[in-house]
Amino acid sequence: MKRIILTILLAVTTLSFLACGRQGKLAGTIKIDGSSTVYPITQAVAEEFNKQNPNVNITVGISGTGGGFKKFVNGEIDINDASRSIKTEELAKAKANGIDFIELEVAYDGIVVVVNKDNNWAYDITTQELKKIWDKDSKVVYWSDVRPEWPKEKIKLYGPGTDSGTFDYFTSEINGEEKRIRADYTASEDDNVLVQGVAGDKYAMGFFGHSYYEENKDVLKVLKINGVEPTTENIRNGKYKPLSRPLYIYVNKKSLERPEIKSFVKFYLEKAKDLVEDVGYVPLEDKKYQEQLNKIK
Template structure:
């Protein structure tokens, strides 16, 4: 993974050198760099990639590199001084915050949308009408004894379930396990893990007994070959399907979640990064929608605007620097 990232950064640096007369490697500045490096969540990747495409069309002299090695991988690259922006499908954890503070590399957090982690099965599976949170916990918890559909509900067939899950670096994995299992990064071992959501999509789509989860946009983009499962949060609640409306009003519980980018404060002093960030936030409604997610609310967009430095002066920390 590190070799792949180094190759991409080298390619981006060569391009930036040709079109802008300057470049950077591994996140370090070399004059007025024309490269912006982003890594992290495969969920937020769709929004940042839309931003990259749009900004490249109006400012081709700035090379924006967007990778998707998972939220945890993004924070790791940031703490190694390799990137400017983290795509995050969960908030930074206390350890990540402490390391950033200790290393003197504070960030500012911006909300870029809301997602609903979506449980999916193969369309040929018509017997699973909904799942309760209690059933999901029993299915996904470590040491689960559930191996067939019949183990979940006696009226369902005694066929073996094939499990598909984001890998351990994924913010989706971390959020899902905390919300459903009750413990971060703890779930059954007999899963087909992948850092690539499209691999998970294809896995469930190609397996009549597949069961998996990932960001809602990946379901929407593949709804012709997947079926989303309504989730029943409480005993007295009706099952709820994820949709723009249910994600926005938080009735899709407990799997609605905010999406973020974390931007290195020192990087915002560079015109290339600040210009890209301003474009990103000014167009976030369109970008989040294009990515397949619910855009930030008016209140969230106003909070983003207040946190964004007008001229790149980030010497005075904002309220969101260590959020």
Template sequence: MKSRALLVLLAMSLLLVVLAACGNAEGSGDEASSSNTEESTSGEGNSESESETTEVLVDGSSTVFPIMEAVAEEYQKENPDARVNIGTSGSGGGFEKFAAGETHISNASRPIKEEEKQALEDAGIEYTEFEIALDGLSIVVNQENDWVDQLTVEELNKMWSADGGVTTWADVREGWPEEEIEFYSPGADSGTFDYFSEVVLGEEGQIRQDASLSEDDNVLVQGVTGSKNAISYFGYAYYAENKDSLKAVPIVNDSGEAVTPDQETVQSGDYNPFSRPLFVYVKNEAVENNESVYNFAKYALENAGEMAEAVGYVAKPDSAYEDALKKLDEIAGK
């Protein structure tokens, strides 16, 4: 009896072992299947990432930024897969990145300088300049400033020059208050800084040391809106966006007329010497070999006039944009 019972016990044990082995095998199959699914999903994700449109890299002038930002927003609405990255390092900072091969397009509120041309030549980078809009560099004071009715370039020179000897408004013109002036200026990498310095201070002139500098025009706006005695200068679009808290100072032009910046006076050139063109510089090789850059550049030139006016600047004639598009197609070999 004992032998028989032992045989039964051994048989049952063997059966349990077989069943357990089968269960483990099935479990192993499930785990393998799950792992393969994850790998497949991961592979699909990588494939989608690789198929994304190449990012278009833009940097440079904070003055040109509102135009290109508006262009980029509309472009990406129409092209959901597109990616456009726009920085604001200032015109000079933008050209440095352009020459270093870090960007495809460089925004500028002044023409490229000789040393910047040389840096691009040394780097073997060919480029094309496009004028995309006009701007009226605006001299602004606080809305509560009720004494500054106009300024001459000579007065601006006296105010902003390092050796001008101006501390209070009374130092600028007799009868103005003896209140200390607060100066806010774009930073030295800004094309607006370069343009203002050239027109107001001249080649040898130096800006006053106590001016607060910032590459961000919004910081300058905040500085002037926060003080009745502040003064600054920046692109017309930033003034237009903040008309309720800023006052644009009429500037005496070369005809002796005090002129306020607006679309008409900038377009006609009556607002001189502060009417100026705005630029984008496009890397030729990128336009020729990168369809994403070409498509965005084309869209920008097609819509720059409309977008410029939408954000407060002045469009160039339609014929200017048509000529620019032809030039772009020539570069791209279209």
């Protein structure tokens, strides 16, 4: 009888351990959307996280910072990738819908101005000249309208769409007002489309996040802004003015209560330094990452 009881107890204990093991495995779905600039970082983190947690389904969209916030403040996604901080009107909608969140910095980025690789006349440009080209009331049609020694060839312009945080930041810093821009440029929320546009036209110019230039420097040429090159060091120390900025993820606090979300966000911040650099961005200082980790504790 004792032997039978012992056997039953051992069997129950084994089943309990197995059950605990199954419960310990993360599963669930994480919905992420937002900035195409932050996308490469988040996608890299998601891929590494999935290697350890294959039962967690992670979707990462690129509807732009503004497009992501529209979903985030309605509670449709768990995390929004953002290349700018949340706006007042977005914050008001979040509060109205009962969405509480945490803002976390994940990297630094520089917005680059690029031209075609075969462009052999432009190597640097001033912020005043950028405003002259991109402003809503711009009269610039030809390269020679910017500098007379540049060719009298039409500039074909490429840039992010209006839902992009990069668009908001660039127009604010260069044109002096958010969303103020000429209407006759080719817009896309997908930075790869912009890369292809500039790479395919000798007389093109575009702007987007630094990492997309790093990935495509064989077909693009980057311009210095006010004499400063957008190197990693110049972006980190703020010398690359005014187009250096922090990048964020916004996390729904209610979502953060789910173990798969909390584990993912912790993993993100713990691995960000290496992964951010791998995909061409500038990592935060160690102290700053620790500050972000403290927020989710």
